[in-house]
Amino acid sequence: MKLFVSDIVHDKEIIDTVFEASQGAIDATKKYGIEHVVNGAFGTYFDETGKLLTFDTVYRAFDRVDDIQKAKYASSIMGPPEFQEAVKNWLFKSVDLDIDCDIIATPGGTGALSSTIKNTLTRGQTVIHPDIGWGPYTTIAKEQGTPIKNYTLFKDNVFNVESFKETCLQVMHDQGKVLAFINDPCQNPTGYTMTEDEWDRVLDVVKEVSEQGPFVLLHDIAYIDFNLKGESYKKIFKRFTELPDNVLTVVTFSASKTLTAYGMRVGAQVLISSNEEQRIKMKHACGNTARGVWSTVNNGGMRVFSDIALNPELKATYMAEKQTFVDLLVERGDIFVREAKEVGLPIYPYKEGFFVTIRIDDALLKNELHLKLKALNIFFVNVYGGLRVAICSIPKDKLYGLAKRVKDALDDLTDTDEETEPKTETD
Numbered sequence: 419m420k421l422f423v424s425d426i427v428h429d430k431e432i433i434d435t436v437f438e439a440s441q442g443a444i445d446a447t448k449k450y451g452i453e454h455v456v457n458g459a460f461g462t463y464f465d466e467t468g469k470l471l472t473f474d475t476v477y478r479a480f481d482r483v484d485d486i487q488k489a490k491y492a493s494s495i496m497g498p499p500e501f502q503e504a505v506k507n508w509l510f511k512s513v514d515l516d517i518d519c520d521i522i523a524t525p526g527g528t529g530a531l532s533s534t535i536k537n538t539l540t541r542g543q544t545v546i547h548p549d550i551g552w553g554p555y556t557t558i559a560k561e562q563g564t565p566i567k568n569y570t571l572f573k574d575n576v577f578n579v580e581s582f583k584e585t586c587l588q589v590m591h592d593q594g595k596v597l598a599f600i601n602d603p604c605q606n607p608t609g610y611t612m613t614e615d616e617w618d619r620v621l622d623v624v625k626e627v628s629e630q631g632p633f634v635l636l637h638d639i640a641y642i643d644f645n646l647k648g649e650s651y652k653k654i655f656k657r658f659t660e661l662p663d664n665v666l667t668v669v670t671f672s673a674s675k676t677l678t679a680y681g682m683r684v685g686a687q688v689l690i691s692s693n694e695e696q697r698i699k700m701k702h703a704c705g706n707t708a709r710g711v712w713s714t715v716n717n718g719g720m721r722v723f724s725d726i727a728l729n730p731e732l733k734a735t736y737m738a739e740k741q742t743f744v745d746l747l748v749e750r751g752d753i754f755v756r757e758a759k760e761v762g763l764p765i766y767p768y769k770e771g772f773f774v775t776i777r778i779d780d781a782l783l784k785n786e787l788h789l790k791l792k793a794l795n796i797f798f799v800n801v802y803g804g805l806r807v808a809i810c811s812i813p814k815d816k817l818y819g820l821a822k823r824v825k826d827a828l829d830d831l832t833d834t835d836e837e838t839e840p841k842t843e844t845d
């Protein structure tokens with residue numbers, strides 16, 4: 419029988435581990451009450467009372483955006499001039515950089531990631547990801563019909579530059595072109611941030627590999643505004659201007675975390691390359707994707723971001739408010755990481771940000787632990803190589819003792835005398 423869907427999409431199923439785990443936490447909360455549930459599944463920030471965090475500075479500024487602005491299409495497919503200026507200000511001016519770049523407004527970071535694959539690879543060409551990475555990277559690649567080759571993210575608890583290099587060389591050899599993803603700082607799901615030295619070594623690899631063909635480096639900065647170095651992290655962007663003309667860097671920006679505005683769907687691709695001609699081709703291609711796939715981005719969302727970025731007083735208020743929650747994440751991270759160490763629960767090297775990941779190399783054991791924790795009303799996201807603990811969504815009082823509860827559950831499973839089957843219908 420002929421299908422309604424096309425041959426290339428007929429076996430696509432939408433399986434999203436984050437949404438799935440989150441739904442489990444929501445259902446358990448309804449059934450047992452919030453006090454009996456640890457919701458470490460959501461990748462969104464919840465305050466200490468368990469309420470979704472909404473920055474006052476952002477939402478009061480949003481209230482002041484005129485209805486007409488909210489209702490209107492944006493004045494440009496690429497994003498209005500003030501939005502373009504705002505993105506530049508946010509990323510570059512705050513560290514005194516003036517970088518020649520092209521900006522395309524996108525629906526969130528996801529739109530930026532997707533458009534970058536679509537416009538740099540053809541179906542069947544391979545995209546390079548970290549082995550431990552944000553789940554939807556896989557979905558986005560599937561959507562574009564691009565197989566994935568992973569580099570191993572860590573070796574001895576530091577960024578595995580050798581694996582990154584080997585993977586890039588292999589893909590360059592096979593297809594004469596590379597598109598490689600790096601998610602930094604506050605990597606999702608491990609909370610790792612690369613050192614300056616690691617960045618230097620990665621960029622040396624980029625330079626070397628680009629001698630053989632075009633190299634597109636995608637730098638996913640979704641969590642940039644929650645890093646502990648603050649604005650000075652942004653100095654990294656200068657280095658992208660010094661790369662050879664066979665390199666295009668696409669910085670993918672997301673306002674979701676920055677503004678606690680996940681539903682507003684505002685983001686951007688920022689194209690940096692010394693090869694202006696090629697960069698402009700990419701800009702046009704991405705502009706066409708914008709028009710042909712989502713049209714314009716949420717005008718009210720872009721306006722509020724622009725208002726905050728371009729008004730020094732408003733930005734200062736935002737920065738102060740955000741800092742409170744950067745500090746709170748540090749406290750939460752300290753509790754979980756310290757206790758994990760005390761009880762001997764293995765975790766990947768966490769530095770900062772929304773997530774810590776418990777390391778479990780044995781996939782079967784990891785799946786069993788995931789189920790067992792669910793039965794205890796503890797919800798994490800099952801990722802490659804471990805279980806992601808969203809400390810952004812767990813208040814401090816629920817973090818105390820959590821590492822021990824997880825370690826006890828793990829010990830139960832590894833003790834062969836114990837039964838391994840989870841017991842409740844929540845599985």
Ligand SMILES: Cc1ncc(COP(=O)(O)O)c(C=O)c1O
Nearest residue numbers: 526527528552601606640672674
């Ligand atoms: C690593 C990473 N990149 C990109 C995104 C994109 O987010 P959005 O599309 O909401 O901007 C997310 C969101 O969770 C993320 O975790």
